[in-house]
Amino acid sequence: MEFSEHYGLARWSMLGDFDQTVRSMTHETWQWMRFLVLLATLPASVWAQTTGLTARLQTADTEIVVEAGESTPRFLSLDAPGQPKWENSASEALPEFVEITGKKMPVHWQLDRNASRSDGKSASFVYESSIPHLRLTWLWRVPAAYGPIEHQIRIENLESQELWIPMQDSFAFNWQIDPQSRLNHLYIEKGANTPSPAGTHHVPLMEGYRWTGTSSTYGDLRDDEPREIIPWSLVQRQYPEESGWYAGIEFSGRTRISLEREKDSLHGSLGLNPDPGPFRTRLAHGESFETPVVFLGGFRDGPDGAGNVLRRWVRAVLGNPGTWSNPNYPLTVNNSWGGGMAVNEEVTLRMIREAADLGLEMFHMDAGWFRGVGDWYPNPKKFPHGLARIADDAHKHGLEFGLWVDWTQAGLSTESGALNARDPTVRDWTVTDLPEDWQPEPFKGQTIDLGVPEAKRWAQKEVERIVTDYRLDMLEHDGYLVAHGCDRADHPHAAPDPLNKCVYKSWGAYWVDSSNSTDVSYHAVRAYYDIYSKLRRDHPGLLFEICNDGGRMVDFGSAAHGDYFSITDTYDPLSNRRAFYDTSHVLPSAMLETYVEKWPTPSIENFRYMLRSGMMGWLTIMIDTSAWTPEQHAEAKREIDLYKKDLRLLIRDASLYHVSARPDGVHWDGIQYWDPERQRGVVYAFRGTIERENSHHFVLKGLQASRRYLVKFYDRSSADRKVTARELMGKGLKVTLPVQNSSELIFIEAEAK
Ligand SMILES: [Zn+2]
Numbered sequence: 001m002e003f004s005e006h007y008g009l010a011r012w013s014m015l016g017d018f019d020q021t022v023r024s025m026t027h028e029t030w031q032w033m034r035f036l037v038l039l040a041t042l043p044a045s046v047w048a049q050t051t052g053l054t055a056r057l058q059t060a061d062t063e064i065v066v067e068a069g070e071s072t073p074r075f076l077s078l079d080a081p082g083q084p085k086w087e088n089s090a091s092e093a094l095p096e097f098v099e100i101t102g103k104k105m106p107v108h109w110q111l112d113r114n115a116s117r118s119d120g121k122s123a124s125f126v127y128e129s130s131i132p133h134l135r136l137t138w139l140w141r142v143p144a145a146y147g148p149i150e151h152q153i154r155i156e157n158l159e160s161q162e163l164w165i166p167m168q169d170s171f172a173f174n175w176q177i178d179p180q181s182r183l184n185h186l187y188i189e190k191g192a193n194t195p196s197p198a199g200t201h202h203v204p205l206m207e208g209y210r211w212t213g214t215s216s217t218y219g220d221l222r223d224d225e226p227r228e229i230i231p232w233s234l235v236q237r238q239y240p241e242e243s244g245w246y247a248g249i250e251f252s253g254r255t256r257i258s259l260e261r262e263k264d265s266l267h268g269s270l271g272l273n274p275d276p277g278p279f280r281t282r283l284a285h286g287e288s289f290e291t292p293v294v295f296l297g298g299f300r301d302g303p304d305g306a307g308n309v310l311r312r313w314v315r316a317v318l319g320n321p322g323t324w325s326n327p328n329y330p331l332t333v334n335n336s337w338g339g340g341m342a343v344n345e346e347v348t349l350r351m352i353r354e355a356a357d358l359g360l361e362m363f364h365m366d367a368g369w370f371r372g373v374g375d376w377y378p379n380p381k382k383f384p385h386g387l388a389r390i391a392d393d394a395h396k397h398g399l400e401f402g403l404w405v406d407w408t409q410a411g412l413s414t415e416s417g418a419l420n421a422r423d424p425t426v427r428d429w430t431v432t433d434l435p436e437d438w439q440p441e442p443f444k445g446q447t448i449d450l451g452v453p454e455a456k457r458w459a460q461k462e463v464e465r466i467v468t469d470y471r472l473d474m475l476e477h478d479g480y481l482v483a484h485g486c487d488r489a490d491h492p493h494a495a496p497d498p499l500n501k502c503v504y505k506s507w508g509a510y511w512v513d514s515s516n517s518t519d520v521s522y523h524a525v526r527a528y529y530d531i532y533s534k535l536r537r538d539h540p541g542l543l544f545e546i547c548n549d550g551g552r553m554v555d556f557g558s559a560a561h562g563d564y565f566s567i568t569d570t571y572d573p574l575s576n577r578r579a580f581y582d583t584s585h586v587l588p589s590a591m592l593e594t595y596v597e598k599w600p601t602p603s604i605e606n607f608r609y610m611l612r613s614g615m616m617g618w619l620t621i622m623i624d625t626s627a628w629t630p631e632q633h634a635e636a637k638r639e640i641d642l643y644k645k646d647l648r649l650l651i652r653d654a655s656l657y658h659v660s661a662r663p664d665g666v667h668w669d670g671i672q673y674w675d676p677e678r679q680r681g682v683v684y685a686f687r688g689t690i691e692r693e694n695s696h697h698f699v700l701k702g703l704q705a706s707r708r709y710l711v712k713f714y715d716r717s718s719a720d721r722k723v724t725a726r727e728l729m730g731k732g733l734k735v736t737l738p739v740q741n742s743s744e745l746i747f748i749e750a751e752a753k
Helices: 029-041 044-049 302-318 336-342 345-358 388-396 453-469 517-538 573-583 604-612 630-653 725-729
Strands: 053-058 063-068 073-079 086-088 097-100 103-106 122-129 134-141 149-157 163-166 171-176 183-188 200-204 210-215 232-237 244-249 255-262 265-272 280-283 288-290 294-299 332-335 362-365 370-372 375-378 400-405 474-477 502-506 509-513 543-546 564-566 592-597 618-622 655-658 668-675 680-687 695-698 708-713 721-724 733-736 742-750
Touching: 053 122, 053 134, 063 122, 063 134, 073 294, 149 280, 183 210, 183 255, 232 255, 232 302, 244 255, 244 265, 244 302, 280 288, 280 517, 294 302, 302 655, 332 336, 332 345, 332 630, 336 345, 336 362, 336 618, 345 362, 345 388, 345 630, 362 388, 362 474, 388 400, 400 453, 400 543, 453 474, 453 517, 517 543, 573 592, 573 668, 604 630, 604 680, 604 742, 618 630, 630 668, 630 680, 630 742, 668 695, 680 695, 680 733, 708 725, 721 725, 733 742
Parallel strands: 332 362, 332 618, 362 400, 400 474, 474 543, 543 564, 564 592, 592 618
Antiparallel strands: 053 063, 063 073, 073 086, 086 171, 097 103, 097 163, 122 134, 134 149, 149 288, 149 294, 163 280, 171 265, 183 200, 183 232, 210 255, 232 244, 244 294, 255 265, 370 375, 502 509, 655 668, 668 680, 680 742, 695 733, 708 721, 708 742
16 A cells, blocks of 8 residues: 655655555444444434445544445544534535547446555545546554644556546535534635734624635735635534544645535535636546545634644644654754844854844744755855855854755756746746746746656756755755746646636736646645655654645645744734634644844833744844843843743643733733643733723633632733632733733742642
8 A cells, every 4th residue: 555755745655555444344343333322323314324434533632434336435423422423414525527539438336345454544445436446545544642643645557548637625624513503714824925903703694604725835926816724624612522524635736615505414525626617637547646634623622622633644644753852853943034134254254143143043044044946056256155055153152053045946047057037948847838028026037847757857856956065954945936837838737728817917927727737736836745754764853844835835735744844924913813823723832933033222212122022933133133232131041941942842741821912012912831730930021002901811721620720920920820720811911011012921830849
């Protein structure tokens, strides 16, 4: 049983040898007993159809039952153990036809019982079609003892010739619901360019509700486009215990999640975005199409209950173990963009000294170091001794060295080694023919289509060269990494519809919208994953920062291939806190980078507020620190030290609670980290510009009700005191801050028993 490595994923093969597993028909008796009890609880309509292979998969938080019917598989139910079930009334819709030499051929799927497997950790149901000859594998697997369960569909072309398959969702459902039930929907926007005023959407899911959330790598590009979501969605019952389910997509291409409520039905789909359609994708002889992996989880205790499991799961299942085993992850960083494009050797060496003096752990060279877009060699006027010299100097000062590269962008440089969009070979890798007068911008060019094998090979070699020659510890990618549609008919993806396409210019580059946009992204994203998987194998300690003009690529596929995200491209304290508030619902805090930029700080309280607004996850300072006063310098040093000594461990390992409404810059807002094992945590408290409201109560979560806690105010804004859990979780933790745009860190620790 092999699933391709396109998802990074030696993970799929970690499942072990499917051939060693047993079919569920031969499961141990006790499992059958549990299953029979379960069947007895199913409605009659489901019971009647439960005749094929059936499997039940379970984690501490999620239970599912799936069945292999003769001609189609079926997802029967989902629940969080002990909570009411979500029962599905729809069979999986498998492709009904394929196209061969321009003709539609109907497909009749037949279960292959001998090839189908299930073992409690996974269920893999195999269907075959003889004419045309195809094999489809419908796979569910349990990657961890807790959290959600993963699903993927794989379709293999066993014909001797090329064929085309139509849109296949990753997962579609039709839950039977009580028309009277009260449900809520939660979805989260990407921080993209700038977090919007909403960001975290808690919406009543009423009769007639119709919603579609989309994700790609280039959302928020035009004003007329809807905000993109992190491809994830949660549905919650009000009773009992704020339980429900959530689902997410582990893919960075064009995807969507839809949800509709109508009478006794709550239905929807997850997977590739079928619009603009019709979607079709080519399969050469022997090739496979794989739907984006999706995960499905049950939860209790509301959105933070779901998030505290999901964040841990993302770290364990999608994260890079090598990264998390570094006790200094997430690192503290100084980024050169504080000086903009005007960076050079002298400035850089000074910044490295200052970063080391502040106690930071990485020097991150941003845009401005190269000869030109697509020409990723150091500018000899700025860096006469090259970049390795800079890397060596950073290392000598005990700092890691990171570099910004926009490596999928072509420019016009004619230097040897440059990616020149006019080069006859390179010309066909761009998504459309560029006009004669086209010029790249200072650090943005024209994206090449990584789905073209030659382009992918060039990119793989180029990033390898950059990492090795410049002695990198971290590689940041930026710009628009994934081609946005493509005008070419000779690429592996589907050709665009000539009658229905739109070619336009934005941010100095050309873009194409057509029926093939989703297929273009499917190929390009898989190539990108391959490139980074190989780079990670060849350079085990190398860190990857995922940046796509800010937070446009925040999704679970990138989380499986990179180490941290730039979560927004706007860096003031409010934008940083908003982007963090939103994104921390679903992704580990350590992976969430906010850049702290220069901001007016007339008082030291404002200065701390600015820093701490970027200190809830991965901290990158993007300020020319030589402009700081001695007082600010000393204060920053103290905060960085505090981050490394006391905050980092909580950011990595603790549970997180959103203990206020989303930040608006006016009212108070806060985040609580809580380590239930060590019974300690911290509250980040922020006061906005509100007048008069000098104090605020934060109602805390997760404490042990019978215990007393020692509460310590780091800035001494209040006297330390002992408080009962009852008070902290009832009336709340009182914080008093007289200054607008100020902050406090309140450390909380259980009194010894
Ligand atoms: Zn293309």
